[in-house]
Amino acid sequence: MDTIFSKPDSMKDVPTHYCPGCGHGVVHRLICEVVDELGIRESVIGIAPVGCAVIAYDYWDFDVTETAHGRVPAVATGIKRTHPENIVFGYQGDGDLAAIGTAEIIHAANRRENITIVFVNNSLYGMTGGQMAPTTILKQKTATTPLGRDPKREGFPLKVCELLSVLPGVFYAERVALYNPQNVLKAKKAIRKAFQNQIDGSGFSIVEVLSQCPTYLGLSPKDAVKWVEEDMLKEYPLGVFKG
Amino acid sequence: MKVLMCGNEVLAEASIMAGCRFYAGYPITPQNELPAYMSRRMPEVGGVFIQAESELAAINMVFGASLRGVRAMTSSSSPGISLKQEGISYLAGCELPAVIVNMMRGGPGLGNIAPSQSDYFQATRGGGHGDYRQIVLAPASLQEIVELTMYSFDLADRYRTPVMILGDGILGQMMEPVVLNPESRSSKPGIKKDWILDGCKNRAPRVIKSLFLGEGELERLNQRLQLKYRKIAEEETRSEVLYGDDSTIILVAYGTMSRVSRNVVEGLRKQGKKIGMLRPISLWPFPEKELKILSEKVDKFLVVEMSCGQMVEDVKLGIECKRPVHFYGRSGGGLPTEDEIMRELMTIYSSSLP
Numbered sequence: 001m002d003t004i005f006s007k008p009d010s011m012k013d014v015p016t017h018y019c020p021g022c023g024h025g026v027v028h029r030l031i032c033e034v035v036d037e038l039g040i041r042e043s044v045i046g047i048a049p050v051g052c053a054v055i056a057y058d059y060w061d062f063d064v065t066e067t068a069h070g071r072v073p074a075v076a077t078g079i080k081r082t083h084p085e086n087i088v089f090g091y092q093g094d095g096d097l098a099a100i101g102t103a104e105i106i107h108a109a110n111r112r113e114n115i116t117i118v119f120v121n122n123s124l125y126g127m128t129g130g131q132m133a134p135t136t137i138l139k140q141k142t143a144t145t146p147l148g149r150d151p152k153r154e155g156f157p158l159k160v161c162e163l164l165s166v167l168p169g170v171f172y173a174e175r176v177a178l179y180n181p182q183n184v185l186k187a188k189k190a191i192r193k194a195f196q197n198q199i200d201g202s203g204f205s206i207v208e209v210l211s212q213c214p215t216y217l218g219l220s221p222k223d224a225v226k227w228v229e230e231d232m233l234k235e236y237p238l239g240v241f242k243g
Numbered sequence: 244m245k246v247l248m249c250g251n252e253v254l255a256e257a258s259i260m261a262g263c264r265f266y267a268g269y270p271i272t273p274q275n276e277l278p279a280y281m282s283r284r285m286p287e288v289g290g291v292f293i294q295a296e297s298e299l300a301a302i303n304m305v306f307g308a309s310l311r312g313v314r315a316m317t318s319s320s321s322p323g324i325s326l327k328q329e330g331i332s333y334l335a336g337c338e339l340p341a342v343i344v345n346m347m348r349g350g351p352g353l354g355n356i357a358p359s360q361s362d363y364f365q366a367t368r369g370g371g372h373g374d375y376r377q378i379v380l381a382p383a384s385l386q387e388i389v390e391l392t393m394y395s396f397d398l399a400d401r402y403r404t405p406v407m408i409l410g411d412g413i414l415g416q417m418m419e420p421v422v423l424n425p426e427s428r429s430s431k432p433g434i435k436k437d438w439i440l441d442g443c444k445n446r447a448p449r450v451i452k453s454l455f456l457g458e459g460e461l462e463r464l465n466q467r468l469q470l471k472y473r474k475i476a477e478e479e480t481r482s483e484v485l486y487g488d489d490s491t492i493i494l495v496a497y498g499t500m501s502r503v504s505r506n507v508v509e510g511l512r513k514q515g516k517k518i519g520m521l522r523p524i525s526l527w528p529f530p531e532k533e534l535k536i537l538s539e540k541v542d543k544f545l546v547v548e549m550s551c552g553q554m555v556e557d558v559k560l561g562i563e564c565k566r567p568v569h570f571y572g573r574s575g576g577g578l579p580t581e582d583e584i585m586r587e588l589m590t591i592y593s594s595s596l597p
Contacts, residue, residue, distance in 0.1 A: 042444040057450040063440040065310050066452040068333050071303035078307020078315070081291045082265050086442055107296035
């Protein structure tokens with residue numbers, strides 16, 4: 001009998017700690033599938049962020065380091081510059097990348113670091129209890145925007161792909177989502193391209209993945225996915241911004 | 244062969260002799276000669292120089308190079324070192340080797356760009372969060388910068404721990420003839436690192452981390468770190484004693500202040516005054532044993548610092564307050580002169596005569 005579907009070799013066979021309906025598990029798996037397909041498991045070094053995905057190394061079966069909050073691109077720079085033969089990727093959430101680590105991501109991109117960044121945007125801080133993220137959409141209620149995000153008070157949702165794509169150092173920037181199987185497949189294709197670019201030495205690649213956090217959206221997994229499709233997408237259009 | 248270079252450049256070249264192949268830093272006075280030298284020299288030896296967007300980025304780039312097994316260094320001066328503290332805490336928690344240079348200037352806040360020794364607390368008490376220690380070495384001459392820089396890379400690798408070289412604006416900027424002799428180097432870049440991340444080829448995947456959520460896990464890490472720190476204290480404490488056997492008063496000073504103090508001691512010795520000196524070379528671990536031995540023989544101590552009094556606390560702790568400990572210091576760019584120290588010393592000296 002032929003096996004037509006199995007766990008990627010790069011993924012450990014363990015249950016994750018993520019809440020039901022969370023997008024992290026899907027993105028973790030897509031990365032592992034890509035790592036397997038490109039045959040880079042033995043040269044890849046992953047960088048886990050501070051946030052819900054901090055213990056990604058419990059699920060990825062290859063070399064992984066943890067970093068301080070937001071410093072993923074700086075750590076990636078130190079690894080990649082000294083050993084360009086390693087495939088270095090950073091996995092960052094919206095607080096890690098778009099708030100505390102804004103300087104690091106902009107300057108790594110602007111230096112044309114030949115690295116891959118997978119940016120999971122779920123519109124809020126999951127690990128600390130559902131606070132506002134830079135990417136929280138207008139009117140969205142969070143633990144720290146109880147009346148909904150008001151641009152007069154909290155400013156506007158930060159559009160990372162749009163922001164980064166104007167930098168000459170960025171080779172590839174695409175925004176994808178996970179709200180249906182077609183989009184999951186598109187997300188995988190984008191992640192694969194972002195890794196292939198690094199193998200080809202093309203420069204900085206980022207894939208922004210719109211993800212869902214049912215727990216802190218206060219929605220069922222099904223409704224959370226629908227929220228991404230109907231509400232989040234209006235603020236964050238999908239597509240290739242560069243490359 | 245002797246060459247004439249400034250302290251910052253000497254430190255940079257010594258690090259390259261020690262096998263440092265990654266440097267990241269952010270400009271700040273008075274250490275700018277160091278990154279400028281590195282930007283020219285690193286490419287010549289196949290290393291990497293990066294001018295980072297911030298001190299936070301610089302220390303985390305060092306974190307990345309270090310976990311990949313590369314000897315790595317960053318440098319800054321006081322306000323910039325404050326920004327690096329987060330990274331230093333993570334280096335300690337992840338047990339990664341790295342060398343951090345602080346050419347101290349006046350503080351607090353933006354302070355000024357004059358030489359100072361007012362980061363002693365920050366350097367020796369941890370600076371960043373958590374139960375950790377960093378080795379702190381304080382050179383007093385440019386030749387000693389060569390020696391201690393090479394030693395610091397060995398220590399960092401041997402103990403998998405951050406090491407700080409604590410100088411000041413004077414040491415960084417001054418020029419002295421030095422011998423840069425790679426033949427005599429003690430540095431061993433060849434220490435086997437079986438913990439680095441280099442891709443899991445023919446081995447199980449590795450993880451570098453400082454998050455330990457399991458019951459008792461973090462306490463076990465901290466206990467292990469404490470054992471390591473105890474070993475460092477036993478084996479790597481360094482100091483220099485001058486006239487330790489017959490002195491009634493011992494001056495205690497490190498780095499630049501030890502140079503001024505040495506002149507005072509030698510001058511007074513010529514006058515037959517029984518004055519000696521202890522110069523801590525490692526500020527952490529602090530030479531407590533040497534102090535204790537001295538406290539059995541001498542009447543008093545005088546601590547001299549370019550600060551409002553920081554190391555003086557370690558001297559009191561070291562001798563368990565068994566002898567009077569006096570302090571003379573100036574800060575914010577003030578430099579205790581030989582005359583000032585002499586005056587202070589003579590006041591204390593005459594009051595101890597029978």
